[in-house]
Amino acid sequence: MKLENQDNGVTARLLPDELSEVHPTVDKSSGVDGGASISGAIFNISTGMVGAGIMSIPATFKVLGVIPSFIVILVIAHLVDVTVEFMLKYSHSGESNTYGELMAESFGKLGSVSLQVCVMITNIGALIIYLIIIGDVLSGNESEGTVHLGVLQEWFGIQWWTSRAFALLFVVLVVLLPLLLLRRIDSLRHVSAISVLLAAFFVAICSAMAIHAMWVGKSQSPRLVPDFAGSVSALDLFTTIPIFATAFGCHVNVHPIRAELGRPSDMSSAVRISLVLCVAIYFAVGFFGYLLFGDSIMADMLVNFDKTSDSVIGIVLNDTVRLSYAIHLMLVFPVMNYSLRANVDELFFPKRPMLAAGNVRFLSVTCILLALIYIAAIALPDIWIFFQFMGTTTVMCLMFIFPSSIVLRDVHCMSTRRDKALAVLVILLAVGTSLVAIYSNLSDLFGKK
Secondary structure, eight states: OOOOSSOOOOOOTTSOSOHHHHOTTOOTTTOOSSSBOHHHHHHHHHHHHSSGGGGGHHHHHHHHOHHHHHHHHHHHHHHHHHHHHHHHHHHHHSOOOSHHHHHHHHHHHHHHHHHHHHHHHHHHHHHHHHHHHHHHHHHOEEETTEEEOOHHHHHHOSOGGGSHHHHHHHIIIIIIHHHHTOOOGGGGHHHHHHHHHHHHHHHHHHHHHHHHHHHTTOOOOOOSSOOTTTTOOHHHHHHHHHHHHHHTOOGGGHHHHHHHBSSGGGHHHHHHHHHHHHHHHHHHHHHHHHHHHGGGOOSSGGGGGSSSOOSHHHHHHHHHHHHHHHHHHHHHHHHHHHHHHHHHHHHHOTTSOTGGGOHHHHHHHHHHHHHHHHHHHHHOSOOHHHHHHHHHTHHHIIIIIHHHHHHHHOTTSOOOHHHHHHHHHHHHHHHHHHHHHHHHHHHHHHTOO
């Protein structure tokens, strides 16, 4: 990714027009006093990537095999690097402070509204899934007639206060709401750091369990390539691409994080470091998770940790894995919600930034969104099918199609032939993969394979 040649102190929708009004000592050109650090940006970007998608990575290894999975992870990471570079390049040359403004600059009102609708669908769906997973960990669920107890029910029995509705309400009010009321995304840098460390802790435990299983001869033999002679078809391979793409999604957080950096030109370096970190995490959890559970791996690996041991140490270890991941999702939630709230506000109040309207609108939008997500997580026990189609449509648009379209539109007449060739290639790969994945998912859903 190319570094920007000069700094451009932009502001996000949820920030004051002049940072100096809030932080008088900020020197945006030097980034010495008051500007967000590059380490904070790295943690916030990485946290936005490492969400619920990490649990589906091992299942893709079962479909693709180890070697193709690693290659796909590298290819997706490179395409993310390319498309983020497109966004930064045009944000620097124009006057766009948000992703929506960047789309409006190239495609007018239709472009910005399309972007904001995709962000709303993607982030609301992801946040609902986060709460569903947290509820499953704390209060359990019932799948195909099998009851899976949550951690609270295992410890304290089935009580009214261990129910999903009450447990999630407690998490929403005591843990999530205070974090959502932070106005600057850089204020979440310590939360994001803890979240990334918890993800690394989760990977470390999985790795240790897999190595121990291999040592005692209980591990599974991972396939290096797809098993076309078995139950894997060529179409199944394409359904894994959206999962990897969703796992690397960070584009909607690029502008808010860049706006708060002391040196906005550091954003490209922060994204690249985050990509390297996430590639390591995804390959480790995918390989060791597949090694540990083999072909019995579930689409959500967390389910496999329900009952993997009858020993006290094994039960404690399993509960530790589940709780660490649930806490990780609680800390990812505010970062995902930040871009959702910004785009919702920009969609409904395009001419008046949120801070200019005062605290009432900020609190209202925050609480309404959180309430709707909580109600949906209670009412909808499973929206993984929706998540699959979301990954093949809105996520692909946000990550690949929209940034590449901006380059092809080239309103500033600055795209090189290489840029346009890459943009065309990215769009063709995204559209082609999405169409095949949608067809495969529909075939599986209606039993017409």
